[in-house]
Amino acid sequence: MKIGIDAGGTLLKIVYLKNGERRFEKRSSSEIDILIDELNTHHTEDEIYLTGGKAEYMDEKLNCTYGMSVEFDATFRGLTALMKEQELSIGRFVYLNVGTGTSFHQADEDGQTRVGGSGVGGGTLMGLSKLLTDMDSYDEIIKLAEKGNRDEVDLQVHHIYAGRPTPIPGDLTASNFGNVLSGNIHNLSNADKLQAVIGLVAETVTAIGISLADGFDTKEIVFIGSTLLNNDVMREIIERYAGLKGANAHIIENGEYSGAIGAVL
Ligand code: ATP
Ligand code: MG
16 A cells, blocks of 8 residues: 655645555644554555655654655645546646645646745634634634624725725725724624634635736636635635636645645655
């Protein structure tokens, strides 16, 4: 069996490959030593391939590894394979890996270039959610956020123009959390706050993606990373915002495993 591991800042993404079949698994990065023990005990016959920020740490502790890739190369190899399987053929595109932080890339037939990063990502989602609502379960956060309404938290363009014609759609966010001082925030629920947090992350990364796509002469923006996982609020905001700017957002199924898949390729 071949095992690909993308050891990230928050999550360990693992892909087990046997007889052409793939099995995916995710664990918290805090369990990295438990995973290493398991691999050293039960997977002595298997080929282990590593990538991600914690790959070197794993490599030092594992009895035997077969290869280690730079995460940006592995992720692009895996993403290319997933896009092919999902029959998404766009020659020229930008992609955003929304992990703990977010990294931005431009890609064409010749390969990928990492063009930048932002500290706003899934870690921001988790951290601000904890500060504002004391919740720390990703699954609970994204579920509750669906029931929220961020209208009183975010300042929208029409708030500023106050009834006058707006040069851009009035319901676009002018300032994330910018309405807190003047809005009716006494009745805000945790769901409202969580939705606003996700809005901040989604709109920030999408705005950067749109600008990068513009500068790269493409309309295609691809999103991967565990921050998209079952995150309907995030997905809807990304799709709507990109659509308003005439860009096409593509959220890749199992995209968070791109690095783990690519590590083996
Ligand atoms: P990086 O690439 O920046 O080192 P990473 O590879 O660990 O980090 P991802 O796994 O792509 O990053 O994404 C991590 C984010 O995914 C978290 O910050 C959180 O928002 C979200 N997430 C999804 N599922 C979970 C989960 N079960 N537990 C914690 N966070 C989760
Ligand atoms: Mg990662």
